[in-house]
């Protein structure tokens with residue numbers, strides 16, 4: 001059963017999958033590659049690792065994980081938006097990574113996997129979007145084996161006041177304008193992005209939430225002037 005936030009988020013993302021990768025790259029000035037590389041490095045997958053990527057979208061992070069493992073490993077991407085998953089499947093097939101990936105239509109808050117069956121679990125640029133962040137971490141921790149890495153990467157509010165002036169103009173002013181030039185759907189999605197970042201949890205709050213849900217030694221690491229924050233730890 002989908003709640004109103006899940007329905008809203010799905011309606012936003014269902015209309016933008018084809019341009020998503022390009023726009024993320026353009027609007028982040030290519031920084032998104034570095035953010036994903038950081039996530040993969042912290043998760044440090046082995047060649048035979050089975051990895052979970054929650055709210056996988058078009059599979060950008062899943063692709064980076066799939067490249068980091070060998071054919072003996074597997075990346076399972078989960079999302080609630082069918083068109084995002086279909087795009088992920090097609091893109092990774094084009095890149096020859098289909099043998100290392102599987103796609104599951106499900107909600108982050110109710111993962112259809114056995115306890116402890118993944119070596120690591122990630123959620124990238126999506127914690128603001130889920131309906132229940134606590135349940136999401138509970139489920140990610142449950143599905144991860146003991147000692148495995150649970151990691152969240154998400155947009156955050158940069159701490160530096162001078163940088164904030166420039167960044168908020170860009171995020172709240174220019175972003176939705178660029179979006180509307182691309183399409184009405186992108187206009188809606190990018191104005192939602194700005195609003196959701198203003199309400200987002202801090203890295204310290206995310207780390208505390210993860211600890212409560214069974215992840216230990218959590219550490220927040222701000223990246224790119226703090227416009228994103230990675231928070232990670234190990235399943236207890």
Ligand SMILES: C[S@@+](CC[C@H](N)C(=O)[O-])C[C@H]1O[C@@H](n2cnc3c(N)ncnc32)[C@H](O)[C@@H]1O
Nearest residue numbers: 055056057079080081107108124125126129130
């Ligand atoms: C901004 S995209 C992020 C995609 C990808 N992880 C990335 O880093 O580019 C957010 C994704 O989260 C998905 N999503 C939002 N809420 C979700 C939930 N409760 N369960 C599963 N997926 C969800 C959306 O469908 C969308 O594909």
